[in-house]
Amino acid sequence: xxxxxxxxxxxxxxxxxxxxxxxxxxxxxxxxxxxxxxxxxxxxxxxxxxxxxxxxxxxxxxxxxxxxxxxxxxxxxxxxxxxxxxxxxxxxxxxxxxxxxxxxxxxxxxxxxxxxxxxxxxxxxxxxxxxxxxxxxxxxxxxxxxxxxxxxxxxxxxxxxxxxxxxxxxxxxxxxxxxxxxxxxxxxxxxxxxxxxxxxxxxxxxxxxxxxxxxxxxxxxxxxxxxxxxxxxxxxxxxxxxxxxxxxxxxxxxxxxxxxxxxxxxxxxxxxxxxxxxxxxxxxxxxxxxxxxxxxxxxxxxxxx
Amino acid sequence: xxxxxxxxxxxxxxxxxxxxxxxxxxxxxxxxxxxxxxxxxxxxxxxxxxxxxxxxxxxxxxxxxxxxxxxxxxxxxxxxxxxxxxxxxxxxxxxxxxxxxxxxxxxxxxxxxxxxxxxxxxxxxxxxxxxxxxxxxxxxxxxxxxxxxxxxxxxxxxxxxxxxxxxxxxxxxxxxxxxxxxxxxxxxxxxxxxxxxxxxxxxxxxxxxxxxxxxxxxxxxxxxxxxxxxxxxxxxxxxxxxxxxxxxxxxxxxxxxxxxxxxxxxxxxxxxxxxxxxxxxxxxxxxxxxxxxxxxxxxxxxxxxxxxxxxxxxxxxxxxxxxxxxx
Numbered sequence: 001x002x003x004x005x006x007x008x009x010x011x012x013x014x015x016x017x018x019x020x021x022x023x024x025x026x027x028x029x030x031x032x033x034x035x036x037x038x039x040x041x042x043x044x045x046x047x048x049x050x051x052x053x054x055x056x057x058x059x060x061x062x063x064x065x066x067x068x069x070x071x072x073x074x075x076x077x078x079x080x081x082x083x084x085x086x087x088x089x090x091x092x093x094x095x096x097x098x099x100x101x102x103x104x105x106x107x108x109x110x111x112x113x114x115x116x117x118x119x120x121x122x123x124x125x126x127x128x129x130x131x132x133x134x135x136x137x138x139x140x141x142x143x144x145x146x147x148x149x150x151x152x153x154x155x156x157x158x159x160x161x162x163x164x165x166x167x168x169x170x171x172x173x174x175x176x177x178x179x180x181x182x183x184x185x186x187x188x189x190x191x192x193x194x195x196x197x198x199x200x201x202x203x204x205x206x207x208x209x210x211x212x213x214x215x216x217x218x219x220x221x222x223x224x225x226x227x228x229x230x231x232x233x234x235x236x237x238x239x240x241x242x243x244x245x246x247x248x249x250x251x252x253x254x255x256x257x258x259x260x261x262x263x264x265x266x267x268x269x270x271x272x273x274x275x276x277x278x279x280x281x282x283x284x285x286x287x288x289x290x291x292x293x294x295x296x297x298x299x300x301x302x303x304x305x
Numbered sequence: 306x307x308x309x310x311x312x313x314x315x316x317x318x319x320x321x322x323x324x325x326x327x328x329x330x331x332x333x334x335x336x337x338x339x340x341x342x343x344x345x346x347x348x349x350x351x352x353x354x355x356x357x358x359x360x361x362x363x364x365x366x367x368x369x370x371x372x373x374x375x376x377x378x379x380x381x382x383x384x385x386x387x388x389x390x391x392x393x394x395x396x397x398x399x400x401x402x403x404x405x406x407x408x409x410x411x412x413x414x415x416x417x418x419x420x421x422x423x424x425x426x427x428x429x430x431x432x433x434x435x436x437x438x439x440x441x442x443x444x445x446x447x448x449x450x451x452x453x454x455x456x457x458x459x460x461x462x463x464x465x466x467x468x469x470x471x472x473x474x475x476x477x478x479x480x481x482x483x484x485x486x487x488x489x490x491x492x493x494x495x496x497x498x499x500x501x502x503x504x505x506x507x508x509x510x511x512x513x514x515x516x517x518x519x520x521x522x523x524x525x526x527x528x529x530x531x532x533x534x535x536x537x538x539x540x541x542x543x544x545x546x547x548x549x550x551x552x553x554x555x556x557x558x559x560x561x562x563x564x565x566x567x568x569x570x571x572x573x574x575x576x577x578x579x580x581x582x583x584x585x586x587x588x589x590x591x592x593x594x595x596x597x598x599x600x601x602x603x604x605x606x607x608x609x610x611x612x613x614x615x616x617x618x619x620x621x622x623x624x625x626x627x628x629x630x631x632x
Contacts, residue, residue, distance in 0.1 A: 014428050017430075026425075028434075030442065034499070056467075057467050058470070107341045122345065129611075131352055139351070143354070144350070159343065194336075221449060221564075222564070237452070238451070244571055245572065276452055
C-alpha cells in the first residue's frame with residue numbers, strides 16, 4: 001500500500017514529458033560520447049592497415065581485416081608477458097591491500113583497542129601530506145633496492161588509507177558492538193571473532209575496496225614508468241605507454257627472428273589499437289556488474305566514523 | 306584477564322587497566338597490534354621515511370654505492386639553493402600558472418557539471434534508461450590515461466585523426482593539434498571533466514534522490530514549476546555537501562593528474578608550456594637532468610602548500626559543518 005503510493009508520487013515529482021525527452025536526448029548523447037571512442041578503437045584495430053595509411057582513421061573502413069590480431073598472436077610474446085605481469089600484480093596487490101587495510105581498519109574501529117586513537121592518527125596524517133615522487137623513488141630504488149623488480153609494482157600500493165577509512169565506516173555502521181560482545185561472553189578469542197563473525201559480515205565492504213584496488217593495479221603504469229627497465233616486467237598499461245611512439249618493444253623479437261619481409265608488413269597502427277582493446281576489454285566487460293560496489297564505496301567513504 | 310573481559314562495564318571504566326605497565330598493555334592488545342602491523346610497516350616505509358627523505362631538498366644529493374643513508378649523510382648541505390633555483394627559473398611561473406589555473410577551472414566546472422548531471426538524472430522519469438546512462442558515463446572513469454591517450458589520438462592525429470577529416474570535409478584547413486598549444490587548455494579541461502563526470506555526479510544524484518518527496522509535494526501544492534522546485538527544493542538540499550566538496554578539493558589545487566598532463570600530449574615538445582604542471586615538471590627534472598635536489602625541492606614546496614591548503618579548508622569546513630570536517 002505504502003509502496004504503491006510512493007511510486008505514483010515519484011512519477012509526479014519528475015520532469016514533465018517534454019523536458020524529460022529533452023534531457024533524455026541530452027544524456028544519451030553524452031553517454032554515447034563516453035563509449036564511442038572505445039568502439040572507434042575496436043574498429044581501428046579491425047581496419048586493414050593500408051586503409052589506415054591511405055584514408056586515415058575512419059569510423060567505417062572500406063576494408064575490414066583481422067591482421068592486427070593475427071600479428072598480435074604471432075608476436076604475442078610481449079603482450080602475453082605483459083598481461084601476465086598485470087594479472088600477477090593485480091591479484092597479489094589486491095589481496096595484500098584488502099587484507100592489510102581491512103585488518104588495520106578493524107583494529108582502529110574497536111574501542112577495546114588501547115592504541116586505536118594513535119593508529120588512526122598515524123594513518124590519517126598520510127592523507128595530509130604527500131611525501132613526493134622523488135623521495136619515494138629514492139626509497140624504493142636506493143633503500144629497498146627494488147629497481148627493475150616486480151615488487152616495485154606491488155608494494156607501493158599494497159595498503160590504502162582511503163580503503164582503511166571506507167572499511168572503518170563499514171565496521172562501525174554494519175557490525176554492531178553487541179554481536180562482538182556476545183561472542184566474547186561466549187568465550188571467543190579476538191582472532192576467532194574476526195575470522196568467524198567480522199569477516200563474513202564485512203564481505204560487501206571488502207568487495208568494494210578490492211574492486212577499487214584491483215582497478216588501481218590494473219590501470220597502473222606510473223610505477224612501471226619509474227622503476228621498470230626489463231621487457232619481461234612491463235605491465236600492459238606501461239606497454240601502451242611505451243608503444244605510443246615506438247612499437248619496437250613488440251616487433252624486435254620478430255626482427256631477431258630474421259624475416260625482414262614480414263617485419264615490413266607488420267600492421268603497426270592496427271596492432272597498437274589491438275593492444276588497447278586487450279587492455280580495455282576486461283574492464284569494459286566486468287565493470288557494469290561491479291558498478292554498484294563502486295557507488296557504495298563512494299557513498300560509504302563520505303561517512304565519517 | 307578472562308574475568309575482566311566477561312564483564313563489559315570494566316571495559317569502559319578501566320580503573321585497573323591504568324595500573325598495567327606498558328608491556329602488559331602491549332600484550333593485552335597483541336591481536337589488534339598484529340592486525341595493524343602490516344599497515345604500520347607500510348606507512349613507515351612508504352610514507353614516514355619518504356617524508357624524512359625530503360631533507361635532500363636542502364642538499365646537493367650525490368649517489369654513493371654505500372647505501373642510501375650514507376648518501377644522505379655525505380651529501381653537502383646547500384640550504385635553500387634548490388628552492389631558489391626552482392623559484393628563479395622561468396619554468397616556475399609556467400608550472401604554477403598551469404597547475405593552479407587548470408585546477409581552479411576543474412574545480413568550478415566539476416562543481417557545476419556534477420550538480421547539473423546529478424539533478425537532471427534525479428528528475429528523469431525512465432529508471433531503466435537512467436541506469437544505462439549512468440553505466441556508460443562511468444566507463445571513462447575506469448580507464449587509465451594510458452588507454453585514453455589512444456582514444457584522444459584517434460580523434461586528434463593531424464594526418465589520420467577523425468577530427469581533421471571532419472574539418473576537411475567542411476572545407477577547413479586541417480589543424481596540427483599536437484603542435485598547436487592554443488587548443489590544449491580546452492582539450493585538457495574537456496577530457497578532465499568528461500572522464501570524471503559519471504563518478505562525480507553520483508554523489509549529487511544520491512543526495513537528490515534522498516530528498517523527502519513531501520518537499521516536492523508541498524512545493525507543487527503551492528504551484529511551483531519544475532524549475533522553481535529544483536531551485537527551492539533540490540538545490541538547497543545539495544548545496545551543503547557541494548560546498549563541502551568544493552572546499553575539500555581546494556586542498557588538492559597544487560596536485561595534478563599526472564597521466565592527463567604527461568600522456569595525453571604524447572610528449573610533444575611544443576605543448577610543454579601549456580601542459581607542464583608540478584608533477585610532470587618534477588618527473589622530467591628527475592629523469593632528464595637527474596637533479597634530485599631541485600626536483601625534491603619542487604615536490605616539497607608542492608606538498609607543503611597542499612597541506613596548508615587542506616588545513617585551512619578543513620578549518621573553514623569545521624566552522625560551518627563540523628561533522629563533515631576531515632579532522
